Amino acid sequence: MAAVAVPLFLHFFNLRRPTTVDFSSLNFVQELQETAVQRVRIKEWLLLALRMLAIACLVMAFAQPTLTGNVAGVGGSVRTAHGLVVDNSLSMRVDSDDEGRAFDQALQRGRSVLEMVEEEDEVAVWPTARGREGRPSLTTNAGVAREALASLEARPGAASLAHTVGQAAATLNGASAPRKVVYVVSDLQRSTLGDSVAAQVPEGVQVRLLPVGTREPSNVGIQDVSVTSRIVEEGEPVQVEATLINHGTDPLRNYVASVYLSDERVAQATTTLEPGLETTVSFTVTPQQRGWLKGAVVTEDDDFPPDDRHHFTLNVPEERRVLVVKGEQQQTRYVDLALSSEMLADRISFRTTSIGETQLASTELGQYDAVLLVGPRSLSSGEVDALSRYADRGGGVLLFP
Known part of the structure; x- marks a missing residue:
């Protein structure tokens, strides 16, 4: 609100004292009427007041104040419907910075949001990855929301962040509370962000992003593994292909991937992985026994271990x-x-x-x-x-x- 005083300061700073100018003849100089001078001063003060009011309104719009007193029969703060969207996709397992796992940071942010819930407010917790549980519903019991938050864990099968935000916003849009806010706690990875969030949010529902994790993780995932040779025989070379994708932001040179058969490394290949692109790597393996062999393609250790190993089976028929x-x-x-x-x-x-x-x-x-x-x-x-x-x-x- 201190910015309101800026126009007033500029007004007094720019006041100029009239200077006396000597003329050789005053026959052609008309004396200003006192009423005209007063009229100009009134316009200046009105313009100053309008400028200060405009700045005050702009500050109030950004601050979004609520009524806290007993005004016109309205007691307490404005009732609010809170929607807490928590990203519990597998990427949240990454140790993103010195504060530990991104998911642990998300839980802490979520607890801070739930502390703002007052007695008559409504609240619900929406995870991006849900099991067999149905769609969350609003409740006035903040304790239920805290239990739902505490029971979350990072898991596969997460929907896009935009989809989950859209569901939460649609539910809040039907709430009776006059103020509706969706809080989004996420590491904002490209794989879960999805389409534009704003396109799915009804008018009147606010969205607040609460990002966690400040470091861009380094991660290479194995998308697929296939055996391309049609004939597989003992002691004969077999071709295996793996599709890798670099989820990081930097290119990786001389990146090493390996193939294991029956827990023994039998092949290795190096490649270059560009950020965000898929790369197919070929291996040549030679099975030394018959039967069903357990195989795996393994990449180098990174920030996200769950996708560093992809299992497959190789059938060398008897x-x-x-x-x-x-x-x-x-x-x-x-x-x-x-x-x-x-x-x-x-x-x-x-x-x-x-x-x-x-x-x-x-x-x-x-x-x-x-x-x-x-x-x-x-x-x-x-x-x-x-x-x-x-x-x-x-x-x-x-x-x-």
Whole structure:
């Protein structure tokens, strides 16, 4: 409010005393009327008052004062509906600065907000990540809100911050309290901020941002891992691809990622990760045993450990299931001999199933690794389509005319 005195100070500072000017002749100088001088002074004082009033109104608008006395029959402060939106996404687990985890800072900020809730106020706590609990509802019991805040923990499955703020603002918009305020406690990460918050807030609902965490965390996440080789055999190279994304603000050079099979590191690769962009990294691994192998792609340690490891499985089959389809009056002894264990020695074995050509249409091809067609006379359009779909899904088809 001290700014109100600025126009008054400028007014007195700019007052100028009239100076006497000597003229050789005063015949052409008219004497000013006293009434005209008074009229000018009144206008100046009115202009000064309007300037001071404008500054006072601007200060009051920013201060948003409330009535605290008994004025015109209204006792106490203005009733307020408080909506506390707490970001409990996984990014809040990060130790953002010297004050510890961002989520612990958020809980402290939330407790400070709930201390402002008075007896007749309404309040509710909206976490961005909720379990099976329904949508929060307003209550006049601040103790219930404190219990809800204390029960929160950082968890996966968080909605965007803008979506949660929109839900809270819509609920507050229907409250009977004349003043409605949504407090947003978050680290304001890009992954949870979502669209513009203001676009989802009804008119008359105020939004106050209470950011926590002052340091930009360094984090590389593993988006996806896939085995690109169609044939996986013991002692043979297999291609594995991992998609990494740099969630930080700085590029990372010579970044190292590793692949583990059965808890043993079997491959390593280096790459450059630009901020906010996905990068695909390829690895070549060679399984040394058969069966289902437990695998994982692991990145370097950073501020957010939960996404530094991505698990996958690698199936090195003990045997291959082969469907042999015999044409009418066709012999398959040479095929059977080629697939027999005597010919394969210590290599992978084949478990063969033989059917006639007429049984192909009613056979589920997906349960076999390969289909051998031995001298089929004719294939219907439906059988050709089934074989095409089977091959598109990675199955092997071999035709002996």
